[in-house]
Amino acid sequence: MAVKRKTRQRDAIFGAIRGADGPLSVAEIHELAGRAIPGLGIATVYRNVRSLRDEGAITAVELPGEDPRYEPSGRGHHHHFRCTDCERTFDLEGCPVGVERGATLPGGYRVDGHSLTFYGSCEDCNRV
Amino acid sequence: MAVKRKTRQRDAIFGAIRGADGPLSVAEIHELAGRAIPGLGIATVYRNVRSLRDEGAITAVELPGEDPRYEPSGRGHHHHFRCTDCERTFDLEGCPVGVERGATLPGGYRVDGHSLTFYGSCEDCNRV
DNA sequence: GTAGATGCAAACGCTTTGCCGCTTA
DNA sequence: TAAGCGGCAAAGCGTTTGCATCTAC
Numbered sequence: 001m002a003v004k005r006k007t008r009q010r011d012a013i014f015g016a017i018r019g020a021d022g023p024l025s026v027a028e029i030h031e032l033a034g035r036a037i038p039g040l041g042i043a044t045v046y047r048n049v050r051s052l053r054d055e056g057a058i059t060a061v062e063l064p065g066e067d068p069r070y071e072p073s074g075r076g077h078h079h080h081f082r083c084t085d086c087e088r089t090f091d092l093e094g095c096p097v098g099v100e101r102g103a104t105l106p107g108g109y110r111v112d113g114h115s116l117t118f119y120g121s122c123e124d125c126n127r128v
Numbered sequence: 129m130a131v132k133r134k135t136r137q138r139d140a141i142f143g144a145i146r147g148a149d150g151p152l153s154v155a156e157i158h159e160l161a162g163r164a165i166p167g168l169g170i171a172t173v174y175r176n177v178r179s180l181r182d183e184g185a186i187t188a189v190e191l192p193g194e195d196p197r198y199e200p201s202g203r204g205h206h207h208h209f210r211c212t213d214c215e216r217t218f219d220l221e222g223c224p225v226g227v228e229r230g231a232t233l234p235g236g237y238r239v240d241g242h243s244l245t246f247y248g249s250c251e252d253c254n255r256v
Numbered sequence: 257g258t259a260g261a262t263g264c265a266a267a268c269g270c271t272t273t274g275c276c277g278c279t280t281a
Numbered sequence: 282t283a284a285g286c287g288g289c290a291a292a293g294c295g296t297t298t299g300c301a302t303c304t305a306c
Binding site: 096098105106108111112120121126 | 188191193218220225226227235239244245248249
Binding site for chain 2: 284285286287288289290
């Protein structure tokens with residue numbers, strides 16, 4: 001099978017994702033990695049994001065009404081905060097949802113997991 | 129400004145949304161309303177969904193990683209359950225998130241609202 | 257030297273828009 | 282009868298794919 005090669009583009013893309021304080025969209029990754037690699041093609045970003053995800057190096061984060069974002073794998077169970085002013089997305093710690101896996105909700109719904117996103121304004125935007 | 133007219137298409141579209149037990153996607157609305165109105169154009173669904181939303185008759189429901197869905201307005205604060213088997217989405221009652229509007233999370237994030245989605249299998253799919 | 261990776265452009269799939277005949281009021 | 286509405290097809294837009302070239306190994 002195909003042997004993965006180490007390229008400047010791939011490094012820049014993974015580096016951008018690892019260096020962020022929240023999950024990034026493809027456009028954001030392209031923007032950030034493009035600073036190190038001028039002329040970086042958007043198709044290259046899509047391809048590398050996909051292969052990094054397939055390898056398990058990064059994880060897709062789906063937020064309501066938004067394009068998928070990506071963050072390094074292994075951050076454990078956590079949720080996100082979306083600033084409706086600056087449109088940035090941040091990681092949160094802890095989980096205020098007291099529904100365990102395997103629980104059954106009224107209506108007979110058996111729960112395997114959940115996704116929670118908070119909306120509001122971040123510290124930077126509050127300050128103004 | 130434009131005076132809204134009552135048409136068969138519009139009735140069928142709104143009727144499909146009101147008759148469902150959870151929010152519907154545009155494709156689902158087209159499918160359901162199309163049974164009453166053969167030849168119903170997808171553009172007509174998009175246009176009516178948009179105008180119903182603009183009027184406030186229906187509300188957009190954004191779930192992680194999915195196309196927007198629509199439900200009648202006025203159902204109050206609630207969340208959704210997504211069956212990963214049959215891919216249907218259901219309304220839930222109540223809210224297990226003990227974070228009020230106006231609260232501030234660690235990191236200085238001021239909360240205006242939140243979105244919670246549970247994943248798992250619904251009663252029908254559990255039974256099998 | 258060779259298989260895999262990149263960049264460009266074309267192809268795609270879904271949503272929106274333009275156009276014009278149809279329908280509601 | 283007139284203006285909004287619906288259907289069709291074209292236009293947009295973000296994502297994926299094909300292809301020739303380049304590059305890591």
